[in-house]
Amino acid sequence: MPHILIVEDETIIRSALRRLLERNQYEVSEAGSVQEAQERFRIPDFDLIVSDLRLPGAPGTELIGLAKGAPVLIMTSYASLRSAVDSMKLGAVDYIAKPFDHDEMLQAVARILREREQRASSTEPPAKSAARTEKPAGSGEIGIIGSSPAMEDLFGKIRKVAPTDSNVLIQGESGTGKELVARALHNLSRRAKAPLISVNCAAIPETLIESELFGHEKGAFTGASAGRAGLVEAAHGGTLFLDEIGELPLEAQARLLRVLQEGEIRRVGSVQSQKVDVRLIAATHRDLKNLAKTAQFREDLYYRLHVISLKLPPLRERGADVSEIAHTLLARQAAQMGREDLRFTIDAEQVIRHYAWPGNVRELENAIERAVILSEGPDISAELLGIDIELDDLDDLDDGLSSRPSMSVSTNEPTENLSLEDYFQHFVLEHQDHMTETELARKLGISRKCLWERRQRLGIPRRKAGATSGS
Template sequence: MAHILIVEDETIIRSALRRLLERNQFQVSEAGSVQEAQDRYDIPSFDLIISDLRLPGAPGTELIDLAAGKPVLIMTSYASLRSAVDSMKQGAVDYIAKPFDHDEMLQAVARILIEREQSQQQASPERPATRSEALPVHDNDIGIIGSCAPMQDLYGKIRKVSPTDSTVLIQGESGTGKELVARALHNLSRRVKAPLISVNCAAIPETLIESELFGHEKGAFTGASASRTGLVEAADGGTLFLDEIGELPLEAQARLLRVLQEGEIRRVGSVQSQKVNVRLIAATHRDLKTLAKTGQFREDLYYRLNVISLRLPPLRERGNDVLEIARVFLVRQSNRMGREAMHFSQEAELAIRHYSWPGNVRELENAIERAVILSERNEIEPDLLGIDIELEDLDLSEHFLAPLDTPLGSPHAGHEPTEDLSLEDYFQHFVLEHQDHMTETELARKLGISRKCLWERRQRLGIPRRKTGATSTDLS
């Protein structure tokens, strides 16, 4: 069990973070300042230190030297992003911007601990592997699970493109792992020691997107009480990853085009430009070429982005990769929840292999987490996965005798979708029918969910927001 030290002076944040990590099977200690951490603990004995950047007395970056090589994850607000980037240059393993959601923090912690474990394995290759280590997790230096032909082709392109500074456009359905590809491109590049700044363009309100990306000067608009560094500027020297770039407003697209053409930005409210050295990686699940033709996306920006285009195949086209990924997730979730070694029944593997997975890898991971939580035995049965597939329609013996590298879109995949509307189908129909005349707040209220949940479901199902008067004026 990994032992994590939290150093945070705000009691509410510290307690909430402790509960989150303890619920996920981590051992946690805490302190309110660097001095308290020094007085109470042997700091190098921890597997990971998570610290706020601004603390009473000494800043959180002081822990980098005190940790003696152990990873330090810095927490910071968007307002001090430049300081966070500086902390990485001092030796912090990564930073996470406040406010963060639970999944974001857990993913960052898991990634840091896995990378540390892998580096230790490389340093001592004779160490015997545990059951979780014995399972292949990803493809060599790429960091992505899967070995089907389309993915092997993708890995080859990633290795060719990574050492260059060329702009890359990653295309693929929601949930396919576009951010993993962006991270691989950064980690294999010459900019690996500089920051990778990830921005989800769909998650930032249109009224704030330009300020978030390019920064603003004091007094540039109501509420701008101080100057602020933008995310493009924070990525200077490194990589900027713009996820769901198809949701970027046209005004912000024009500013981004200037970054690509001139290598400079101008903060909102400023008359001076400043140079930036940023490699841009963009991702989208939408057809930018079609959007450009209809005037919803700048055509000149599209051609600037589309220097190198990488397509990430949906899970249904990846053949037997789905079982490889499912088994890795099963080991990961079993370990995380302290369960004994678990496995899928033959029927569960059949269901996983033949289900179309419209939510892709994200849906698969959620289904397996659900199954591990609900299972009372060490064998996962198909009903625990919560997926809509009739096993009677599939020939079990034929499945296990036939080769498993046929994409699910082939005639042999053989499962016709049910005619009854699922809850996801109902959500999709309702949003598409009403989004032209209802605001996001009204849509969420009618569906009985929060606006955050509405946005997350849009992302998972690939339903873009319409650029109508109703949604653009909804600032609540």
């Protein structure tokens, strides 16, 4: 069982992350600072260190040297994204922006540990190493479950497109797996050993987006006390993934177009350009073509991005894939809970197959996780899934679990019982009566738009009329 060290000074986040990893069969130790980690543990003995960037005393990057080769995954808010990229230059294996989803963290941890094992296996005798790496053909290397015609077609396109340097536009609803596709395109390309830099354009304040992406020179604006490289430079030789590119301001779009046309960038405040070699993968849930027609998105940039377009079908259009994914998720949850006897009832199977799942795979996973926790016997019913409806009414539904208000988290609940999404909800409900939306977003390290989207997804209402507003 892999042994992971968490170094995080916020108790709620540390406890929630520990529980998440332990539920997924990892052995976990924790510390609140680099100094505490040094005093309590022999750091190189861990298979992975997950550390916040900003800690009391020494920063999390100090662990890179102390780990003596063990991989270090850095956690940071979007406000510190460039510092996280700098930490990769110091030797961190990757970074992850807070607040992150369960899947995002688990995928990063699994990938890092898998790559560590592969590096170790490369020192084995050739015959043994070859035997270990032989795998049947299929979608396994892509990392997305599915065998429906739409997904098989997508997998075929991914395999064809990945080895090229063509720009790719990934389109699909939230929760369909756009970032998984971007990672597959990178991992199957000749750039796989170079960085994959992922940027959520909707989560970076508009006033910072240009300096974050393209860097800036000293004195370019108030507070620019030193020159900094941008995220495009950080992706040199590798892949730049711009999620929610439809949210990119027009001025930043013009700079990005220069990158695609000329292969060069110009830092904010600079008169000189420099060459960069990056492959661009963009994703959006919006209709960029219509945005271009209304001058909300540059038409020339749209056509530059639209060299290859990959469309991810929503879960409701993937036929039997829904059942396959549900059974895979149930098996995973059962293994985590030590309950191999769990099974769906007939009514649950029917609901899973025919329900629209507006929140796609994330909504399905949340429903199954909740059902497993609440179940007292081996049967997982439709009622446990939280879809208390008549099967005859399924086709008429236009909303589902995502429209149900989430259960309020008591501020007195022990922090060790909070999941990562519980922490977000707990924080917002506890502080929204005396903090503006801007202050809440800043404390959570996200944009106001991202805060609004998470409120919608988790069913957290805004404060009552008359309370302090950040609008």
